[in-house]
Amino acid sequence: MSRTCFWCLRSRGPACYSLAFHKTTPYIAGMVVQPRFQTGEQQTTNLHTSSILLRGLMPIRTDNDGTNLMKKKHVRYSEDYIQEKIEEYKLGVRRLAVMMGRDPKTFTEDDVKSSIRYLFPSSLTSVSARPSLDHPADLFPREIRVEADSHGRPKNYLFYTMSDLFYEELHFIYSCLLEAQQLDDRNYEKKIAPETTLDLKGSSWMSHDEVKKMFHNIKLPMYNLLISQLSRLAEEPYAYKYKNLIMKYRVVFQVQIAAKLDQLETKVDENGREYSEAQGKRKTAVADVRVYSKGKGRITINGEEFDEFFPLITDRQVVITPFNLLRMNLFFDVEANVRGGLSGIWMSEKGSSPQFPTNPKTSQAGAIRLGIARALQPFVGATNAEILRRAGLLTQDPRKKERKKPGQWKARKKFTWKKR
Amino acid sequence: MLVRYTLNLLRICSRQHALTPCQCRVFAQPSKGYAIYPTDMVDPQPSPEYYKENLPEEGDELSIKKIKAASSSQTYSTLYNPTIDKFTNLIVKEGKKFAAERIMQTTLAHIKLVQLKQYHAATESEKAEIEVNPTTVFCEAFNNMKPVVNVRSIRHGANVYQVPYSLEEHQRFFVAGKWLLDHIRKGKPSTKAGLRIAREILAAYNNQGEVMRKKYELHKLADANRAYAHFAWKRK
Numbered sequence: 237m238s239r240t241c242f243w244c245l246r247s248r249g250p251a252c253y254s255l256a257f258h259k260t261t262p263y264i265a266g267m268v269v270q271p272r273f274q275t276g277e278q279q280t281t282n283l284h285t286s287s288i289l290l291r292g293l294m295p296i297r298t299d300n301d302g303t304n305l306m307k308k309k310h311v312r313y314s315e316d317y318i319q320e321k322i323e324e325y326k327l328g329v330r331r332l333a334v335m336m337g338r339d340p341k342t343f344t345e346d347d348v349k350s351s352i353r354y355l356f357p358s359s360l361t362s363v364s365a366r367p368s369l370d371h372p373a374d375l376f377p378r379e380i381r382v383e384a385d386s387h388g389r390p391k392n393y394l395f396y397t398m399s400d401l402f403y404e405e406l407h408f409i410y411s412c413l414l415e416a417q418q419l420d421d422r423n424y425e426k427k428i429a430p431e432t433t434l435d436l437k438g439s440s441w442m443s444h445d446e447v448k449k450m451f452h453n454i455k456l457p458m459y460n461l462l463i464s465q466l467s468r469l470a471e472e473p474y475a476y477k478y479k480n481l482i483m484k485y486r487v488v489f490q491v492q493i494a495a496k497l498d499q500l501e502t503k504v505d506e507n508g509r510e511y512s513e514a515q516g517k518r519k520t521a522v523a524d525v526r527v528y529s530k531g532k533g534r535i536t537i538n539g540e541e542f543d544e545f546f547p548l549i550t551d552r553q554v555v556i557t558p559f560n561l562l563r564m565n566l567f568f569d570v571e572a573n574v575r576g577g578l579s580g581i582w583m584s585e586k587g588s589s590p591q592f593p594t595n596p597k598t599s600q601a602g603a604i605r606l607g608i609a610r611a612l613q614p615f616v617g618a619t620n621a622e623i624l625r626r627a628g629l630l631t632q633d634p635r636k637k638e639r640k641k642p643g644q645w646k647a648r649k650k651f652t653w654k655k656r
Numbered sequence: 657m658l659v660r661y662t663l664n665l666l667r668i669c670s671r672q673h674a675l676t677p678c679q680c681r682v683f684a685q686p687s688k689g690y691a692i693y694p695t696d697m698v699d700p701q702p703s704p705e706y707y708k709e710n711l712p713e714e715g716d717e718l719s720i721k722k723i724k725a726a727s728s729s730q731t732y733s734t735l736y737n738p739t740i741d742k743f744t745n746l747i748v749k750e751g752k753k754f755a756a757e758r759i760m761q762t763t764l765a766h767i768k769l770v771q772l773k774q775y776h777a778a779t780e781s782e783k784a785e786i787e788v789n790p791t792t793v794f795c796e797a798f799n800n801m802k803p804v805v806n807v808r809s810i811r812h813g814a815n816v817y818q819v820p821y822s823l824e825e826h827q828r829f830f831v832a833g834k835w836l837l838d839h840i841r842k843g844k845p846s847t848k849a850g851l852r853i854a855r856e857i858l859a860a861y862n863n864q865g866e867v868m869r870k871k872y873e874l875h876k877l878a879d880a881n882r883a884y885a886h887f888a889w890k891r892k
Contacts, residue, residue, distance in 0.1 A: 440720055443696075489720045548754050553731040561704055561732040592755060602728055622712040622719070628700035628726035634692055 312379035321372035328369060345371075402451040402458065409465045412481060416472040423474075434475040439486040441466070446487070500614050502529070512614050516607030518633055519599040521577025525607030529615050531569025533559075537604065538573055547590035551601040558609040558629050562620055570608060574600045606632060697722045704732045729753075739795045739829075740764075746833045747849075762850025763857070764790040770858060797860040801832040803871050805878040810887045819887045820878035835867050 333343035336351045348369055356367040383391040394400035423430070444459045454462075462485070469475055470482050502512045510529045515522065535542040535555065546552045559565040577599035588594040609629040613621040624630050638647035645651065698721045701707070712719065726732075729741050740760060747756035767790040775786045787793055806827075807818040823831065840852045859865030 437716070440717075550728070550754055550757055553733065554728050557726070557731050561707065591758070592752075596754065598728055619712055623707045626700060626712065626718055626723055627707060627732060628723045628730070631723055631725040633725040633727075 311377075313376040314379055318372055318376050318378060321376060325369070325372050332369065399451055399453055399458075402454055402462075405451075406462065406465060409462075409469055409481065412478045413465070413469045413472065416469065416474040416478065419474045419477075420472065430473045430476070432476050433473070434470060434479060434482070436470060436482075436486070439483070439488040442485050442487055447485070500611065502614050512611045514607045514610035516603040516605065516610065516632075518602030518606065519577055519636060521574060521599040521603040523572050523574040523600065523603035523607045525604060525611050526571045527608060527611040527615070528569040528571070529567075531567065533566040533568065535570040536572070546597060546601060548593065548596060548598075551596070551598055554598065554601040555604050555608070557605055558612055558624060561623065561627055561629070562612075562616060564616070568612070568615070570604075572604050572607065574604060576600075577603065602633060605629065693724050694722075697724045699724055700726050700730070702730060702732075702736065702738055704734065737791050737795065739798060740791060742829065743798070743833055746830075746837060759848075759850045759853070762848055763853045764794065766851055766854035767793050767857060770854070793861055794857055797857045798832060798836075800860050800863060801836065801867050801871055802828040803831055803874050804828070806831060806874065807878055807881065808888075810884075812884070812887050817884045817887060818877060818881050819884050820881055821885070821888055832867070832871075835870055839866050 329343060329348055330340040332348060332351055333340040336347075336354075338347065352367055352369050358366040360366050382395070385391060390396075392400045392404075394403045397403045420430075441463050444454075444456060447459050447462065448454055466482055466485055469478060475482065500512050500514060502510050504510055505528075511526050512529075513524065513526050515524055517523070537545045542552065542555075546555065553560075556565060559568070578595050578597065585594060606629070609624050612624065616624075621630075640646055643651070698718070700723050729744075730736070744753065744756045744760050747759055749755070768788065771786060771788045771790070771793060775783060775788055778786055787796075804823065805820045806823055807820050809816050810819045811817075836853065836856060839856060840849060843852045856865055856867055860868050
């Protein structure tokens with residue numbers, strides 16, 4: 237991963253740390269900038285605009301290491317070095333917050349990313365080549381401390397597993413499981429019930445990436461093993477005694493996804509009818525849907541009646557799926573305008589009948605279904621809206637037609653394979 | 657490619673400001689070219705009764721998770737049966753699922769007719785045992801057709817052996833479906849496809865018919881060759 241120099245936005249190299257290098261960069265006429273550190277004489281260097289902005293971010297430092305990380309991938313840095321860099325980083329983030337006119341205390345990592353993207357817009361496709369302000373813990377790999385005796389024999393008996401802390405943890409979890417089982421057996425004989433139960437609501441297991449931060453170099457099968465062992469422990473009746481251990485690997489969620497549902501407003505028609513509007517999409521079909529609250533179950537699409545527009549019963553079933561789920565088929569009226577989505581529009585109508593159409597409208601039906609489900613939310617209440625979400629009716633189907641690739645006939649069909 | 661797609665998305669999303677701030681979460685092109693959905697997204701449950709029984713609560717497992725979009729065949733009606741839906745997918749040719757649906761309708765209609773005939777011709781005591789619902793008949797018969805093991809050719813030394821191996825549920829389904837359809841596609845086009853399927857299903861319901869015979873032969877072959885099962889792991 238190449239890091240760009242904060243000064244000149246080129247690949248970082250040892251030369252970037254000398255001001256002489258920057259004298260050759262394009263300048264703004266008449267611009268005079270005071271350098272941040274005191275040099276022997278007053279330097280009037282004319283610098284690139286972006287580097288002027290960046291000047292305030294990090295103090296100029298000529299490290300003996302010359303942190304060109306690309307050339308030093310194998311190097312691991314000591315804790316003290318990383319701490320120094322973390323202090324610099326925190327300072328830089330504070331200055332960035334001030335620059336953006338924000339409160340430094342409420343400046344999150346996402347805010348850092350978005351402000352860097354704002355200040356230094358880049359159209360480079362490679363994400364790692366764009367300017368960024370990363371936390372040093374992500375950039376600099378830590379050196380591994382090995383505790384060994386004078387003969388060089390490692391102290392930890394699990395050293396040769398290459399992830400001793402991880403396996404130690406696994407052993408510990410298993411010993412806790414055995415303890416919990418023994419406790420359960422003893423108390424069952426004595427007919428004593430456990431005092432409380434372990435409640436894991438509102439939290440979920442840490443993801444693979446998060447566990448990697450705790451134990452570096454843990455691959456997916458090992459992560460799965462850890463989670464399965466912890467789940468097994470959590471099933472025990474006396475698992476509440478090991479709550480600290482279990483909650484260490486759990487992430488508590490405060491903001492639920494259900495709360496992020498669209499806050500749609502209901503509007504009133506010229507005739508005084510209450511309705512709500514939403515848009516739905518499927519492939520290239522786009523549907524603008526209006527759902528009227530007090531209705532008889534009448535559906536009109538592009539001015540046509542429901543069964544005229546969708547002669548196929550499957551398409552009709554797709555459209556009324558949200559009503560089917562909530563058993564509210566006859567309480568709403570629907571007016572929809574749908575366009576697009578007929579990929580086979582160039583196919584001839586020859587040989588097509590209503591039951592066997594050459595241009596079926598299933599994508600349009602899917603678009604209307606999504607529009608109806610979205611528009612129903614304000615009328616139907618929070619629990620029913622959550623039911624719609626859990627049934628997958630509020631997610632837009634992301635499938636699109638796969639592109640044709642060079643060297644193949646179609647997306648997947650290949651040319652005939654010839655051995656020679 | 658990525659840049660062009662994101663620009664297209666921006667163009668699409670900007671039109672939406674006219675109406676409502678919708679959840680515009682579209683994963684237009686998969687990042688590595690394989691999975692469409694991120695791995696943490698969950699499938700929705702197919703039966704509508706599930707949503708009646710498990711009402712959403714705060715702090716529920718599902719309240720934290722993102723849900724995948726329901727497919728077009730997922731209608732949440734009480735008439736939906738996952739086995740039949742999956743079997744119609746096997747019948748589909750050139751993407752014409754409406755044609756496959758019609759075939760399934762004739763199949764189920766024919767099964768019902770035959771069972772009703774039996775029902776009305778039976779005595780009072782026998783009537784309780786006759787199943788008239790064509791969906792249950794189909795599912796039971798299809799389950800009868802599913803093999804438990806399959807064999808594959810493995811070269812060991814100079815010889816090729818037919819080595820048995822166990823099948824997962826989706827594999828069992830596919831093998832049974834493939835046998836059934838291969839058998840039907842050999843039949844004469846003068847009889848309707850739905851009729852041909854229905855006849856084979858009714859035979860399998862009573863553990864008879866060509867497909868059942870095929871299943872029993874495969875089981876016999878696997879049983880005879882069970883001594884070679886370890887060849888799947890030891891390759892010389």
